[in-house]
Amino acid sequence: MPDTLDELLTRAKEIRKDILKMTTEAGSGHPSSSMSAAEFVTALYFGGFLRYDVKNPQWPDRDRFILSKGHAAPVLYSAMAEAGYFPKEELMTLRKLGSPLEGHPNMVRLPGIEASTGSLGQGLSLGVGHALAARVDKKDYHTYVMTGDGELGEGQVWEAAASAAKYKLDNLTLIVDRNHYQQTGAAEDVLNMDPIDGKFTAFGWKTQVVNGNDMGEVLKALERARAEKGQPTCIVSLTHKGQGMLKLMAKLGDLNFHGKPMPAKYLDEALAEVSSS
Structure with missing residues (x-):
């Protein structure tokens, strides 16, 4: 049975805590990029939208989730551990030599990963391939792809x-994690792609713009996407990079916090903020 709204909210908090703990333990990684996406990833895996079997990761009828913004791998690993793909204790091996939890998802190393990503701009093409394959094979599985907003600058x-x-391809849903930042600064300053929804509408997609850090809105958006017929859906998910530790990020003077872990001396403060958020 899918989780209730309260259960999903609790899971999202636990996933954020895992993200913080594993990246601090690794001494590297992308916690802020991962934390902005926690609601959508939680809803997919535990809200009844993603059909999967942890005991049979290659089940032909499974739904697909492709994390095109592969640097946000910690949010995916945490959800997979919560789902039972591997023991949660293994999260603390992130980015360590020999661990299948690499800095970016590697489908060869970790069962349950649908695509090896991290070279940005490729995930939606992979998703189109999966969606077309479903049609050719007469399968009813759905493919979800999550990109970053900065990634949309890729042709x-x-x-x-x-x-x-x-x-x-009405069996394809794109989620754009619109957290307004990328590696070198604000996404709008690097290359302003607004209006994102307008561009996808012009390309022939059904579009939605939602608060991606509001679980209730996330669930409704995914329900609408699954019901759409005759065209793919793009959900522009308005989020905050580092959602859950925004006060601490402001205190430290960095609202982007890209590609670096929370220093160990601030970890307890970060975890406490997540718990109270």
Whole structure:
């Protein structure tokens, strides 16, 4: 049975705590990029939207989730551990020599990963391939792809967007984690892609704009996406990078906090903020 709203909210907090703990333990990683996506990833895995079998990761009828923003791997690993793909204790091996929990998802090393990502801009093309394969194989599985907003500056994304619309892939949902930051600064300053929803609408997609850190809105958005017929769906998920530790990030003078772990001396403060958020 899918989790209730309260259970999903609790899971999202636990996932955020795991993200903080594993990246601090590793001494590297992307906690802020992972934490902005926690609601959508939690809803997919535990809200009844993603069909999967942890005992049979290659089940042909499973739904697919492709994390195109592969640097946010900690949010995916935490959800997979919660789901039972591997013991939660293994989260603390993130980025350590020999661990399958690499800095970016590696489908060869970790069962349950649908695509090896991290070279940005490729995930939606992979998702189009999965969605087309479902049609050819007469399967009813759904493919979800999550990109970052900075990633939309890659031309390959728009080739994939055009293809998805051409083939009317209503079994494909794109979630854009619109957290307003990328590696070198604010996404709008690096390359302003607004209006994101307007661009996807022009390409022939059904679009939604939601508060991606509001679990109730996330659930409704995914329900609408699954009900859509005749065209793919793009959900622009308005989020905050580092959601759950925003006060601490402000205190430390960095609202982007890209590609670095929370220093160990601040970890307890960060975990306490997540618990109270």
